[in-house]
Amino acid sequence: MAKKKRELGVTPELRKFMHAAPFVPFRIKTTDGDTFTVDHSDFVMISPRGDTAGLYAREEEGHRVLNLRQVVSMELVRHGSRKSDRR
Numbered sequence: 001m002a003k004k005k006r007e008l009g010v011t012p013e014l015r016k017f018m019h020a021a022p023f024v025p026f027r028i029k030t031t032d033g034d035t036f037t038v039d040h041s042d043f044v045m046i047s048p049r050g051d052t053a054g055l056y057a058r059e060e061e062g063h064r065v066l067n068l069r070q071v072v073s074m075e076l077v078r079h080g081s082r083k084s085d086r087r
Contacts, residue, residue: 010071011050017074018044025077028055030070037077 017026018041028036036055038044043056046068055064 008051008068010068010074011046013074014044014046014053014068014071017076018046027075027077028066028071029073029075030066031072032070036064036066 014028017024017038023041025037025039028038030036036057038055045054047053051068053066053068055066057063
């Protein structure tokens with residue numbers, strides 16, 4: 001019998017941010033102090049297991065694979081309050 005899939009606690013919250021209508025950009029903060037801003041729902045994906053996410057930033061920055069166990073918070077980006085995507 002196959003094991004039941006258990007998502008991390010942050011995964012359902014990330015899905016809510018991803019599928020919000022209308023979409024609102026959001027920021028992910030990690031345990032090592034990095035922050036990543038997701039500007040569009042097409043720029044983030046969650047792995048089938050729900051333990052990692054792929055984040056795509058502006059073209060010149062490429063992409064990152066993020067272990068969702070390292071996420072300490074997520075917050076909406078308010079108009080005019082954007083910070084850089086790095087420390």
